[in-house]
Amino acid sequence: GAGVSQTPSNKVTEKGKYVELRCDPISGHTALYWYRQSLGQGPEFLIYFQGTGAADDSGLPNDRFFAVRPEGSVSTLKIQRTERGDSAVYLCASSLAGNGGGEQFFGPGTRLTVL
């Protein structure tokens, strides 16, 4: 079956612009995670969805970042007024377990470059 997919694979934008990054989790996975990975570092947690609701958004760096998952499947990470420091690979992962536990399956990531 299909794995986690993310679109676009690459996004180049200018400082101050708005971007949306999309994640399609594995069908049936109720848990969905967004992470951000800067060059040379390990990923860092942004937000976790259980179904349609954000169960933990404590990793979002500021109010320019927002994510939704309206139907409990596809999720969109939205970044307003992008800054150069937002440049990173944004990773999405999904997990089958209802309580958010279990193995996480990662997508290929979206490389965001803010000029």
Added chain:
Amino acid sequence: KNEVEQSPQNLTAQEGEFITINCSYSVGISALHWLQQHPGGGIVSLFMLSSGKKKHGRLIATINIQEKHSSLHITASHPRDSAVYICAARRGTSGSRLTFGEGTQLTVNP
């Protein structure tokens, strides 16, 4: 001090060598994950363990809960094992956010 620390940061080995990558964590966890990341960013989950030892092919992962330490071993290493290996701690039984180490860049030379 990071909650999850890995060593070494970089490791170069010759094909066939036995490799060990270490991970220490300072928080209570419900599970520890070992992940592999190849150039281009794709991350693959290798192991998820909460106690003892797991083996898959040439890969072995161990964890010592009391010492808050885990190791990933690769036997008979091969150039295709070259990648970044990341350990990540899962805290608690719900929420399951992962806290990642910074990764170990492994290069296996033929």
